[in-house]
Amino acid sequence: MQASTGLFDPERFVPAESNAAVTIAVALHKSPPVESSLFEKFLRRLSVHSAPKLFAAVAKSELRGGYDNYFEVMREGATRQLLWLLNSARGGGIVLTASGSLPSDHIAAARDELDWGTDWIGVTAGSDSQLAVLVEAAKTLRFVRKRRGTLILTRLGASVLAYEGELWRHIVTAMPLGKGELAQEAGRILFLTLAAGLSESERSEVMIEGLTALGWSTTDGTRLGDDDWTWMVRDTLVYLRMIGAIVSNPLDQHVSADPEWGRRFARMVLSM
Template sequence: MTASGKRRHLSVVPDVPVIVRPSERPRRRDVASYHLRIELDDVSPAIWRQFVVPSNLRLHELHPIVQTVMGWQDSHLHSWVGGEPPASERYEMRESIDEGFADEDDELCEDAVRLDQVLAEPGELLSYQYDFGDGWDHTIVLERIDADEPAPTVACLAGARACPPEDCGGPGGYADLLTVLATPSHPGHHDAGAWVGPGFAPESFGVDAVNRNLRIEIVIRDHGPVTDSKLAELLRRIPHQAAPHVFSLLEHARLTERRGDIPAAQELATLHLRWFLQRIGSDGITLTQAGYLPPAVVAEMRQELPGFDDWPATSNRETDQRPVHLLREYAKTLGLVRKYKGKLVRTNLGTAMADNATQMWRHLLDRLPLGTEQIEREAGYLVLLTLAAGTSSDERRDVIAEGLAALGWQTSDGTIVGREEVFWMGRPTITFLELIGAMVEGWVQRDQPMDPEWGRLFAQMVLSM
């Protein structure tokens, strides 16, 4: 009763449930082994994998593992959905957010959320969406947590059936493709077989092959290039499943290790160019009537510069001495010299670097790899990677050919780039490195690594830019 004697009307107010989204959950204090199962939605018979990962991975670190265990080529956008409604939330790629593709009201980035937040208890689910055009949805379930293993690692345990080909039209398109492939009388049977390639077997799955690719993922994580380097940008465009040899070199390239004797490398890498600029001097060199270096200067270069006296021709004409002509052309390409009123003269940049090995070194690091065409520069990065990793000439050809093919380059007749064409693709960088002595010529090196240690250091530094 109230003070006035009137009865108060009371009602029960229900408790408002507290919604805790996955990203707001606490993270595990320890690092456990998460046993996961992933299955491709709306595909029958099922395509699935069982694999183990550390619980402390962020979702952007889990992404390449999912791509590898499934067998995708990582050539499309992806996203995640965690939690159950009304607590579910979406996690987007950093690129999708930065470029405005994500929903402005739902812009949680995958690199800000850990796996042990979205999957905290066995039985919880995480959705992984890949290629929004084809619409490949995957369901990931946490099957078991093993907190007793001393060093959680990444491994594939089991699976069934091959991953569908990229760009085949999603679950419906894949079902149609399998029907066509299984029906020799179908009018599209031949074209479908040519499109998927002779090696495609829908029922096949090899756990050993998956684990080999997962080991490459570990190499990328532990020995990869500087995140914002140009090499890192190039490698992001290469599906590592298509170029395992390229990525295996990262461990040997030592891109993340402490550098060696940089001052000595600077002196050796810039020796030829600095000598040439000093010889030109402030007055320049008067060229012959035909526009070439005079024979006396050519003879001097052959005598003074390492490796130049190895050229078989005995004439002192520039046209007969390829190393001399190349050094002049590279000095011009690098913006160090120019022709002026019948003379070869230094540019302001060349004058500043003639006596400064450190400044010249920095200029070379910034300009390499060389080439005017995109394919020349991409081949040049692969050349530098093989140099940093200490490969033989034969291995170098194989790696460059594999990398260029994975980047999508083809010859004019539509075939993939072979090991015999790679010299021409990477010629500007290869020739320069051989000219300054950073890399031994292929016909000398053959199947044994013989490149100098300072050349490897030079390549490591270029690849870190």
Template sequence: MRVSIEGSEPAIWRLLEVDPSLTLDRIHDVIQTAVGWRDSHLHSFTDTDPYKRLRPVNGKLQEPRRWVSQDLLEDSDEDLPEADWALGQILTPESGPLFYEYDFGDGWIHRLELTGNLPAPANAPRARLLDGARRAPLEDSGGIGGYHDLLDALADPGHDNHRDLKAWVAWTAGPWQEFDPEQLDINAVNNELALLFPGATVNEPGPASQPLIRELTHRLPPGIRREFRSYAASAGLDRPTQVDRDIAESMTAPYLWLARRIGPDGISLTAAGWLPPAVVREAMTELGWAKDWIGKANREDQTLPVLQLRESAQRLGLIRKIKGRLVLTSATKRLLDDPAGLWLFLARALAHRHRHDSERDAVLLFLLEVAAGKRTEWADYLEAVAFGLGALGWSTRTGAALEPKTVQALLVDAQDVLLNLGIFDDRVGLKANTVKAPGQAFARAALHS
């Protein structure tokens, strides 16, 4: 079956081997996956070309048949249920083409043509992409005419709307794929097509087989899963996550210092519940933070790096406060002389210890970005995580997309951890932060846990 988007020039098309016993609701899934749509709009099938005026045949005007989903059936007495009709009943050697419309506003018309019938082996996939050209148009780009206009504007830096449209494309395409009108990854499409059918003997490829990534993937809308899986693969999550002792000791130095300073006997806090001034001053000096700090650096409530370190260690389960004293947890006592073990403990804690589900999702998306190592500006991290949270269904109480300041609040604790580990080096998020190999390995270890 050849699927082509009407009016596309150059043509956007796919050549598929498809089991004719698949019902039209499953053919909808196949087309969405093969073309690369995100399945965020309504759709229908019809046996009549929407672009042509109906003409009488033998003096009779033949009414077109239209197949729709269950939701649309509730508003129609004439449409047919797509789940009750198999492709082979409609698209035959004797029939004309079938038409599939996606997004009734933009009106993306797909022409489905039978190109042949072949006997299939017993283990043949239910749907497989053989060939094709060009990625799907961007969702909500105004139909094929609007999409062509968009491409023209993007290709012309002098166009009045070039800058605004470029920003819109970046947001719409999202952080998990570069927008390239010519791009088509047939192998990735076939992986997704195989995953559409539960009876198929296929494992989710690469990083998607890891529990945290798999769980996030399955909660995403089906139309965006391929992009996410491909991005996870680019983050190298299948690489080793071991760390050398020297690197682990360097990265975990702040947490190691605090744990060893508290020691097996614990340390008493002041009457107000703060670390003693001498300990605060010692921390700033020993950890090399004093040179960048203005002030005496001896009061914890006014010395942000030490306060953040202590609070972070408590959240991660390294220390706890009991009756006015800081004491080590049993796990930390075992790790005082094991920097690599502490490194792994921190990675697992960062991935799993959260106050609520929205924070958990934000942190996992953030760790994926760190593992990929493609962002440098903090604003880019926030934008990428915001996109992922929206795809996972998080929004404000009014249904609006999450603002950067909201995402920042969800990530502030994780950001503190990465600052303490030296993965990021700018506490106010204004400088560029290039993540190096040890930081990427830490993020991978967290996502592996």
């Protein structure tokens, strides 16, 4: 994998591209990424010419903006579901069904207390349900584990419940989810698309452009598609969908439906 050097190439000079690069550079000067953040180091591997849409998204993200009255909304949005699960696993834990799912009373409680409808959660809380995603996220974050058919808190899980603010701090610093360089790089681009308030179609374009510019491709060398990048960033994407930070717009994929608190949550993650 090789990143672009960003050096001027007179043989491919295109006035429109150069003008766009200048515009983006001016915008980035006004709203740069947070100095010494992991995201700033990540951006150094790219150039405006190799990923113009990605850098345009950076310019729109207001990465040094404030959080003012949105902080509590942002923290609740990012932690509410996990806090419910961890509190439910206090004491002796949650005895799972024979198939390894949460029992029916917890499914009903999740619908009532987390305002989850029936579109995704599923009666049996199967592998594609919000509850299954929630449990897997908690396991990935090392808050819970399974022991003899019971979902129990880990020491870390008990710790983040005991100290106010610890759950929020751990979640922000643990993002993006997923092991390996690919999952981490794809996750940072995904958070950028959220911070920039991009629509679903714009998100896909920036994800494909950014990953391609970083040198990632399919196993047969063909151009990346929607299925490819969603797989690459799956852990982070399903978590953000589960908490409601990324929301599909069934009426128009060219118009963002993501909440403002989600955008500010992404901004904070990218400032770490």
